[in-house]
Amino acid sequence: MSDSHTFRPQGGGRRAQIEATGGRDGRDPRNQKADKRQLADAPVSLRRIARLFSPYRGRLLVVVGLIVASSVIGLAQPFLVRHVIDTALPERDSRLLLLCVAGMVAVAVASAAISVAQTLLSTTIGQRVMHRLRTDLFTHLQRQSVGFFTRTRGGEVQSRMVNDIGSMQSVVTTTATSIAANVTVVIGTVVAMFALNWRLALISLVVLPPAVITTRKVARMRYAVTNARQAKLADLHVQVEEGLSVSGILLTKTLGAAPALARRFEGTSEELIGLEVRSQLAGRWRMATMQVVFAAVPAALYLAAGFPVTSGSLTIGTLVAFVSLQGSLFRPLMGLLNVGVDVTSSLALFSRIFEYLDLPVEIDDPVAPHHLVDVRGEVGFDSVSFSYDGDHPVLEDVSLRVPAGGSLALVGATGSGKSTLAGLVARLHDPTHGRVLLDGTDLRDLTLTDVADAVGVVTQETYLLHATVRENLRHARPDATDAEIVAAAKAARIHDLVQSLPDGYDTVVGSRGYRFSGGEKQRLAIARTLLRDPKVLVLDEATSALDNTTEREVQAALDELAVGRTTITIAHRLSTVRDADQIAVLDHGRVVETGTHEELLLAGGAYADLVRGGLERSAAA
Template sequence: MARPTTPNAEKRAADKAQLAEAPVSLRRIGRLFAPHRARLLLVVALIVASSTIALAQPFLVKHVIDVAIPQQDVGLLLTCVALMVGIAVATSALGVVQSWQSTMIGQRVMHRLRSDLFGHLQRQSVGFFTRTRGGEIQSRVVNDIGSMQSVVTSTATSIASNLTTVVGTVIAMVALSWQLALITLVVLPPAVLLTRKVARLRYAVTAARQAKLADLHVQVEEGLSISGVQLTKTLGAAPTLARRFEQTSADLVDLEVRSQLAGRWLMATMNIVFAAVPAALYLAAGLPATSGGMTIGTLVAFVALQSALFRPLMGLLGVQADVTASLALFSRIFEYQDLPVEIDDPADPVRLGAVRGEVRFDHVDFGYGDATVLHDIDLTVPAGGSLALVGETGSGKTTLASLVARLHDPTAGAVRVDGVDVRDLTLDDLAAAVGVVTQETYLLHATVKDNLLHAKPDATDAEIEAAARAARIHDVIAALPQGYDTMVGSRGHRFSGGEKQRLAIARTLLRNPRILVLDEATSALDNGTERDVQAALDELAEGRTTITIAHRLSTVRNADQIAVLAHGRVVELGTHEELLLRGGRYADLVRSGLETVAA
């Protein structure tokens, strides 16, 4: 029977798989910490100093027991006691400074990684975000980088601290009594390994218990919710669910018992270790053959050293899993940092100067992978002119329009603005020339003013108000409790669909682009709201080159040109009247209801 995997085992396996798929160069990690060499050296020095100073404590105890108390040497006693307190104060102070410095290093490295990764992902194409889960991106930017704090403040420092403590303690033990040191080094390792084995067993049982508890919660939620009960009753599945629940509950009983016993075994093993090693030392100190004239102070000091050796030694034994987990985090971050930027600024960009606004699709092809979406599109929109794109769902309208803003690059041909291939322009210059309004308006969880300033950070209050008035949204904003300083709420829930669209139009007006792409900007609105938004769009489009993905006949009929797309090709081109007279696909769309077909 296969052994059930535990979450911890799965995590270790996932970390190893991540490193196998994307190996991490230690030199690359080292470069992240290179600017902080001085602080790193200080942290190491503090760790060594703290561990070394702490080792003096048992020697002071030896002097107190062997000399100061038997000889009633008050001066020596006071000196040793003062030094004991001083050591406690010094190690505590050094620990605070070490935590402060290591946290500073970790936070600055995280800040640099986080900022660089965010900037790099911002440069990725829309295709990357289409094929990647949003939660995965957020997890790497926030959770993975946040977890890397432990690489400095926990993993790295604990390795250095534990290693220093173990080496220093062993040296001190040998200096005190090589005979007792030999006994400790023989007895302690098997005891430590036994404790570690029992701890792993307990973790495995506890993890299995938690997984079974999760199953139980799922069964309760699915079986006793209103929807679950209705489904169970209509399918007659109640007996099956009850049997499954009973089996899960019975499994949980067994795991609970094993978990409690494993916990007791762990405690029992640790108690045996803590008792057996000192007992062996006391035995060795009491036997004439092994005592070698050992003093009581030496024995007490040695037992104190031996007790301090156990935990750092356990920490070092578990360091492999910590290092693997840390490297896996770096691997996940570097994997995203190494993503190629598919759409980037050209090496030698062309400057447009004053934008007239002519747009030309010069025999454009585009495809996703092996699937070709657009075929040989050859269209020209004169500066200040308008083009409407209509066609059935999947005909390529949105894809064609997105090429103007360079959300994608054509696989053949070119999209040109004023005769210049958009791939030869900087992304900032292109964004300044092309404005996009879509049907899905995205508003930030910020004030109305901040949402508008997102388009033009240096806009004045007068410019903001003028844009809002032109978009027919100023009166709505002015009636809000705090006017332009009112929070729009998550995704703009305070506003209706039409109001959000007009806010988006105002935002675009602030940028004052010469070319507009209107991607079904009124498709989700009722007729009354659509008229208000359309009036704002007409204001926005005045004097600009406009490419509209049409949704309603009222929008289509006023365009200078209407391009009918089917299966990624332009099958008809002309004005509303010309296309109706031809009696072709456009006429069919109008007859069948352009509003429903073109969407």
């Protein structure tokens, strides 16, 4: 019987899987209920938000000054119109007419220039703040442990990184400036209206509330329809992402599910038709009523101007200027009425970002790190216990020692703790009790960079970037030369295949490496790890995706490269583990046997049972 048979003990899987959900959460950024819940769960300090803008204090003052200047300059227009109508035209005063017309043009030019300058400054400040938040969040999330990513939906992380920070563009460049501009315009307009004619100002303020109330009702109606439409658009987006990705296409074709998916997509698209129509028609009658109210306001002003009681000494120029001012009051006033919605939405975005930025870093560099001058590669487990949740131990009191340059094979039933123990060597987790040692130093006393330089990991789940073969290999060591890349590829028995491709090492591997077979991806992963030349190799079923012939080739390369390195191997194939210096058998997180292949077979214990069980299944097959 060939030694390369497979023995796979019975048992339930416990390997932690990172669930990548992709897609967006379909959440409308102005969903008030969700925003208020978010703020209730994670309150936001306005002082903390202000600190984000503190480096740009001077520029912010300039922006505010520009807003005030623009609003004040804009209010000069109606007064110029009054002078033209009341004085320059009736008296045929050409000089005054030229001055007023020049003033109107100057006001327009100044307003446009100030608007451009304000937009440039506010956008620059906003982009700087977003850049800082985006970079800080990405860096902070990279420092999180693997446990965080196993607990969190991939789509949620992407949503906060991309959607929430992207939505902040309007928050930091529009919300604050629009509030300042609207307040300035409303106050200035009201003051100007009373300066022109206090009687007409009172009439305008009486007539205006019905228009405001009507507009608010229309906005609420459209808001409800828009929420439903956004949710349906999110469903459509998810269907596109799931149905047209590489994994989705493979699943659809192998299951013959294309017709069902097409019908589902058609149904969702059909529902969108109705929602879009409702969105366009929402509040049309109310808006028509509001237009009547708008038309009635100038009519009421003209009517008031016709009665001596209300007109007083009103001139035609004053009336025209007043109607112009009254017409420009509605938009900023509505903007201020919606401030509550904008502020709540803005604070909710900051809350979601701060919530992630405030996550504690479970595995971090020590305050006073110890640096190993020359790593030999001796690995030790000193009474190691580990639990993911604090209640159910995955490892209990494991004590093992692997001398520098030695090899350890971990075997046992699925879920016995092999991968968890190997993960502790790369410091993907820290032990709950006990110590994991590298050359006698606790890994927690070393920097994460030093651990990553000393320990290389190849797992059965190969992840390749959507980039060229060369870029994928250089991802492990950006300063690697082409010669070093080729040497690593040759050692992993993948160089000849890469060279045979039309673009060689510049071949794009495709999404998640789908242009390569499982075995080819595995060998690329091995080459990528070997390029770093680590002193300790952790091989977590690294050859599981290879056929017998390819496995023997790669195993021969690994055996040759293992000289002078410490190797910790997890495998279900006897040929992979039998030549290890030491074999440790795990059962429910405990080491129940240790020894060489021959010693453990002669002992007739758990290891012998595993081997015997594998042989019996192979014979039956």
